[in-house]
Amino acid sequence: MKKIFTLLALTIACSINAQNNTNIGTESLNSITSGTDNSAFGYQSLKSNTTGSDNTAVGAESLKLNTTGYWNSAFGYRSLRSNTSGDNNSAFGHLSLESNSEGDDNSAFGDLALEDNSTGDYNTAVGYGVLKNNLTGGSNTAVGSRSMETNNSSFNTAIGYQSLAGNNWGMSITNANYNTALGYIALQINEGSRNVATGAASLKSNSSGNDNTATGYYSLYSNTTASYNTAYGSQSLSNNTGAKNTAFGYRAKASTDNATNQTIIGYEATGQADNSIVLGNDDVTAVYMGEDSGAKVYAGEGSFTGNMTIGGDVVVSSDLRLKANIVSLGSTLAKLLLIDGKTYTMKKNGKQKIGVLAQDIQKVFPELVTTDDKDMLAVNYQGLVPVLINAFKEQNDKISRLEKLVEKLISDK
Numbered sequence: 001m002k003k004i005f006t007l008l009a010l011t012i013a014c015s016i017n018a019q020n021n022t023n024i025g026t027e028s029l030n031s032i033t034s035g036t037d038n039s040a041f042g043y044q045s046l047k048s049n050t051t052g053s054d055n056t057a058v059g060a061e062s063l064k065l066n067t068t069g070y071w072n073s074a075f076g077y078r079s080l081r082s083n084t085s086g087d088n089n090s091a092f093g094h095l096s097l098e099s100n101s102e103g104d105d106n107s108a109f110g111d112l113a114l115e116d117n118s119t120g121d122y123n124t125a126v127g128y129g130v131l132k133n134n135l136t137g138g139s140n141t142a143v144g145s146r147s148m149e150t151n152n153s154s155f156n157t158a159i160g161y162q163s164l165a166g167n168n169w170g171m172s173i174t175n176a177n178y179n180t181a182l183g184y185i186a187l188q189i190n191e192g193s194r195n196v197a198t199g200a201a202s203l204k205s206n207s208s209g210n211d212n213t214a215t216g217y218y219s220l221y222s223n224t225t226a227s228y229n230t231a232y233g234s235q236s237l238s239n240n241t242g243a244k245n246t247a248f249g250y251r252a253k254a255s256t257d258n259a260t261n262q263t264i265i266g267y268e269a270t271g272q273a274d275n276s277i278v279l280g281n282d283d284v285t286a287v288y289m290g291e292d293s294g295a296k297v298y299a300g301e302g303s304f305t306g307n308m309t310i311g312g313d314v315v316v317s318s319d320l321r322l323k324a325n326i327v328s329l330g331s332t333l334a335k336l337l338l339i340d341g342k343t344y345t346m347k348k349n350g351k352q353k354i355g356v357l358a359q360d361i362q363k364v365f366p367e368l369v370t371t372d373d374k375d376m377l378a379v380n381y382q383g384l385v386p387v388l389i390n391a392f393k394e395q396n397d398k399i400s401r402l403e404k405l406v407e408k409l410i411s412d413k
Contacts, residue, residue, distance in 0.1 A: 033050045042062060046062070055071070058076075060078070062076065064078070065081060066084060068085045069089075077095065079092070079094070081095075082098060085102050086102050093109060098115050098116075099117060101118050103117055103138075105122045106121065108126075109125065109127070112132050113127065113128070116133050125148075129146040133150045135172065141156075146165050147162060148163070149162075151173055152172040152173055153175060159181070167189045194210055199234070209226050209227045215232045215233070217234045219232070219233065219237060226243040228243055229244065234251070238251070248266075266278070332394065339356055
């Protein structure tokens, strides 16, 4: 029996000393001087600790190099191995926070989680390889296998497998800050800043684009370097590579992949041109503003391909103070007589109409004719009003002179 106890004493170095330290394992707590309330379980665990207190190390070489660090917890082979003076760190898993030396307030749960972190503070990593390559980045939170594994930046949040993961295992991303990724491979290769991706594969291809927001599966999937895009809805702006676009709705997309400053709202709605807004898809038949409660709509120009019904007055801004180079239109009757009113049938719907031909107006009053982006002519019918006014005045003058002539002829009889 005595030999058995002697053998156990030789193979298991176990002591509870006056400073309330507990160690089990060869060379564990081997250098302790004044540190108190430490617990070391495993080969060389807390081996170098001298004055550090309130540390717990479970696993071979866990917290091995710690000397003065306080309130650290390490569970797993070589977890927090390099920590010397860092405080308030928690590492659970094989090689978790292995390289941490002076970083404080980090939490790592999972094999290789925060493995390379040295001086970064306030990081939380949950999952295999999470924040693995982080060296100095701080205030990051990553949950999910290999999420943010190459990150070395700060103030990022990633939840989901390989979210904010980076291109390859060995790289270190240093300038990608304030990003949030929630979902499978969301913002997977990101090196930009202030991006928000919510949904599987959202902003997956973003490399250096900044200030993008994507919500929904596959939203802004192809965006690489463009910035200031907002996509809300599954697969919205999924092929987008341009900047300053906004899309709301399932598969809402811009007119081209590299479109700029397009706003698209509606289920499967498609943008029409840069610097434009689209409301609804091809099936939309009405747009209501303020539920007919008198909402005002402000716009610079408008183009309508169908009928327009207005319940109130059409008022046109015509203040003298808005105008310059004011000149009388003069005689218009002769030109007006060159214009012929027509009846015609519209080709697209067969409806009968009354009006004029733009080509006829263009010959005598070119200012009243415009050309759209499809090279179609349009007439400013309202602009014909002053033409008619002057023609009426001219005709009225002729009538007045004829009346006076008739009166003179009658009086001369």
